[in-house]
Amino acid sequence: MSDTPARSAEQLDADRVAHLAGLARIALTDAERERLAGQLSVVxxxxxQVQEVATPDVPATSHPMPLTNVMRDDVPVPGLSPEAALAGAPAVEDDRFRVPRILEED
Incomplete structure (x- = not known):
């Protein structure tokens, strides 16, 4: 962070949005440029506002609460039986889902 105070946000106009869109290689209509100018100005x-609050005495955080381990224990559980897995299938063949062929063989 710099020691300079945060300045107020810059208002974007349609020409600035057109320049940014050109850099990003995005084609925009005049109406889109006007609409995005207002939306990007809000952003x-x-x-x-965040820059005004972020001061050197406020440490950077990735989460508001200290977390040590948010993972649950990896406990294996039994899966579906083949019969249960195939119970709702519209077509079954050799204990497998039958699906229509999508590739032609040469």
Whole structure:
């Protein structure tokens, strides 16, 4: 973080959005540029608000609560029997799902 105070968010106009869209190689209509100018300005304002709050005495965090282990124990459980797995299949052949062929053989 820099020691300079956060400045207010910059308002984007349609020309700036057109420039950004060109850099990203995105084709936009005039109406889309106008709409995105307002939406992106709102995003920039939100980022500016976060920058105002993020001071050197506030440590960076990835989660608001300290977590040590959020994984459950890996406990094996029995799976479905072939009969149960195939019970709702529209077609079965040799204890397998029967599906239509999608590739032609040469």
């Amino acid at each position: 920039l304002e939100a980022v500016a």
